[in-house]
Amino acid sequence: MDWDDLRIFLAVAREESLSRAGRRLGMDASTMGRRVARLETALGRALFAKTPQGYALTPEGTALIPHAEAAEAAAHAAGEALTRAGLTGQLRIGAPDGCANYLLPQLAARMMRDHPGLEIQIVALPRVFNLSRREADMAIAVSRPRTGRATVQKIADYHLHLAGHQDYLHRHPPIRSRADLRGHSMIGYIPDMIFDRELDYLAETGADHAALTSNSVSVQLQAIRAGAGLGIVHDFAIPFAPGVRRVLADDISLRRSFWLLRPGDDLRSGRLARLAEEVAAGLRREVARLEAQVQAQDDAHP
Numbered sequence: 001m002d003w004d005d006l007r008i009f010l011a012v013a014r015e016e017s018l019s020r021a022g023r024r025l026g027m028d029a030s031t032m033g034r035r036v037a038r039l040e041t042a043l044g045r046a047l048f049a050k051t052p053q054g055y056a057l058t059p060e061g062t063a064l065i066p067h068a069e070a071a072e073a074a075a076h077a078a079g080e081a082l083t084r085a086g087l088t089g090q091l092r093i094g095a096p097d098g099c100a101n102y103l104l105p106q107l108a109a110r111m112m113r114d115h116p117g118l119e120i121q122i123v124a125l126p127r128v129f130n131l132s133r134r135e136a137d138m139a140i141a142v143s144r145p146r147t148g149r150a151t152v153q154k155i156a157d158y159h160l161h162l163a164g165h166q167d168y169l170h171r172h173p174p175i176r177s178r179a180d181l182r183g184h185s186m187i188g189y190i191p192d193m194i195f196d197r198e199l200d201y202l203a204e205t206g207a208d209h210a211a212l213t214s215n216s217v218s219v220q221l222q223a224i225r226a227g228a229g230l231g232i233v234h235d236f237a238i239p240f241a242p243g244v245r246r247v248l249a250d251d252i253s254l255r256r257s258f259w260l261l262r263p264g265d266d267l268r269s270g271r272l273a274r275l276a277e278e279v280a281a282g283l284r285r286e287v288a289r290l291e292a293q294v295q296a297q298d299d300a301h302p
Contacts, residue, residue: 005039006068008032009047013065016054088117091275094136098217099258099283100124102237102290104140107282138276140283141259142198153276155258156284159235159291161246162205168227175247178206185229186210187220198256201232205252236290238297246298258283 011021011032018029018036025032040047047061057065095104100122108120123136144152175181188202188210202210212228214220217237224231225241232254238244260280262272 003071005035005042006071008035009039009061009064010068010072012036012048012055013057013061013068016056018055087111087115087271087274087278089271090119090121091138092121092123092136093279094123094125094139096140096142096217097124098234098237099140101218102234102240103283103286106286107279110282111278137262137272138279139261141261142196142256144257144259145261150261150263153260153262153280155260155280156287157255157257158287160201160232160254160256161235161249162230162252163224163233163238163244163246164230165225165227165241166243166245168224168229169245169247171227178248178251181206181230181248185212187212187223187229187231189213189220190215201254204254205230205232235294236287238294239290245301246294249298258287 008021008025008027011025012018015021015024018032022029022032036048043060043064045060046058047064048055049058050056093104101124104122108122112118112120140155144154169175172184173180175184186202186205186207186209189199190213193215194200202208210231212223214223217234220231221233221237221241221244223229224233224244230247232252233241233244233246235246238246260276262276
């Protein structure tokens with residue numbers, strides 16, 4: 001049995017689609033279909049049933065999964081044994097767009113300098129990733145999942161504050177208390193597109209409505225930079241937005257956490273374990289560095 005056919009079988013099983021699995025492996029759908037058919041012929045068993053929703057595993061296909069995953073783990077282990085550092089190949093990280101825009105690029109640059117054979121893909125989407133379908137090798141989440149087989153590791157706490165651009169603040173009376181926020185335009189998430197309750201910040205400002213909303217942290221921050229109003233901003237994003245200042249920092253202060261999620265069956269991969277540790281440690285350092293910059297800015301310009 002050809003390991004490469006098993007690799008293709010696993011991709012189709014995880015994606016439930018020839019085209020999606022092909023994109024993942026860099027192959028066209030017709031080639032994927034031929035390789036699946038070749039494996040089925042070799043085994044004398046139908047591994048998939050074609051349905052309106054895609055390719056569903058047959059009982060025979062389901063029975064093959066653990067054996068294919070064991071072969072996959074063995075192939076990874078062999079690759080690591082041939083590479084002293086072990087940190088080569090492709091790593092796909094899924095993350096909410098705040099983390100993806102303001103933390104992961106610096107982390108990726110550092111990791112790629114340290115490990116020249118490493119290729120990193122950052123998937124920035126404002127939603128939860130499906131690790132069982134291998135949408136990502138690991139994912140950053142803003143809340144700890146309560147269900148599923150993912151391996152969960154806390155990365156770090158981070159902080160958010162109400163903020164506005166200095167030009168906007170200069171055009172309005174001083175804001176010294178929450179009562180002074182009345183009449184200000186607020187910026188926040190589109191209510192029905194908040195994919196995690198940890199992102200529901202608006203109530204913590206005392207406001208019940210945002211005049212300008214987006215499902216993207218970056219869009220919200222750009223709106224604040226443009227002087228459209230006040231909004232909750234990650235402290236680690238403020239250094240990337242010249243002129244944006246925290247407002248009522250002692251009164252309105254939020255703390256959230258980042259969590260690193262990996263598929264439960266990846267525990268056997270030493271390579272991914274080492275990459276996970278580098279990602280977690282790098283994100284902790286980057287959050288601390290950027291938050292210290294913001295505090296220093298506030299101290300210099302109270």
